[in-house]
Amino acid sequence: MTATLIWILVVLVAIGLYLSWTAGRLDRLHARIDAARAALDAQLLRRASVAQELATSGVLDPAASIVLYEAAHAARQAEEEQREVAESELSQALRAVFAEPQQVEAVREAPGGEEAARELTEAVRRVPMARRFHNDAVRAARALRRHRKVRLFRLAGHAPFPLAVEMDDEPPVALADRPA
Numbered sequence: 410m411t412a413t414l415i416w417i418l419v420v421l422v423a424i425g426l427y428l429s430w431t432a433g434r435l436d437r438l439h440a441r442i443d444a445a446r447a448a449l450d451a452q453l454l455r456r457a458s459v460a461q462e463l464a465t466s467g468v469l470d471p472a473a474s475i476v477l478y479e480a481a482h483a484a485r486q487a488e489e490e491q492r493e494v495a496e497s498e499l500s501q502a503l504r505a506v507f508a509e510p511q512q513v514e515a516v517r518e519a520p521g522g523e524e525a526a527r528e529l530t531e532a533v534r535r536v537p538m539a540r541r542f543h544n545d546a547v548r549a550a551r552a553l554r555r556h557r558k559v560r561l562f563r564l565a566g567h568a569p570f571p572l573a574v575e576m577d578d579e580p581p582v583a584l585a586d587r588p589a
Contacts, residue, residue: 431553432564438550442571445543449574452539453496456532457484460503463529468519473506497577503533507581526584533580540574547571 463469464478480495480502487495507513516522550571559565 428558428562428564431559435550435553435559435564438546438553439568442543442546442550445546449539449543452532452535454485456536457481457499459528459532460499461485463516463525466525468516468522468525469506476502477506493574493576500577500579504579504581507583510583513583530584533584537578537580540576540578544573547573
């Protein structure tokens with residue numbers, strides 16, 4: 410009788426340790442999502458800021474400046490529910506303004522344009538990477554949260570179900586194929 414109770418206790422402790430480890434893993438994934446989201450927000454803000462600065466610099470023609478400025482301003486001011494749409498529209502505006510390599514060369518030839526073009530190139534390259542890191546973390550957390558044991562023992566607590574960021578972040582070809 411005592412041996413049976415000891416074995417039951419050992420099994421319960423092992424199950425408790427496994428569930429605790431799983432809850433810790435889920436917590437680390439949620440922390441990783443938060444960090445990746447903060448990095449993504451920083452990259453999106455940087456891209457919008459650089460685009461807005463370039464639009465107001467007088468380097469671009471007036472029509473391109475207005476299109477780029479409005480899209481960048483909308484992306485910076487967007488509420489959380491409209492953020493993905495506003496950022497997608499900024500990506501489309503960047504592709505429209507920098508559709509031709511001649512436009513990038515015109516920016517580079519202007520005073521201070523080399524630095525502005527370099528900053529914009531870096532910004533448009535970093536946004537897709539930051540979004541990919543965020544969505545990978547979301548995918549891993551979702552996979553773990555779908556397990557029966559996580560749902561049954563409510564190991565996720567009250568944490569909201571993680572959502573991926575779906576937006577158009579394709580950089581302009583004229584900027585993407587240039588060295589930074």
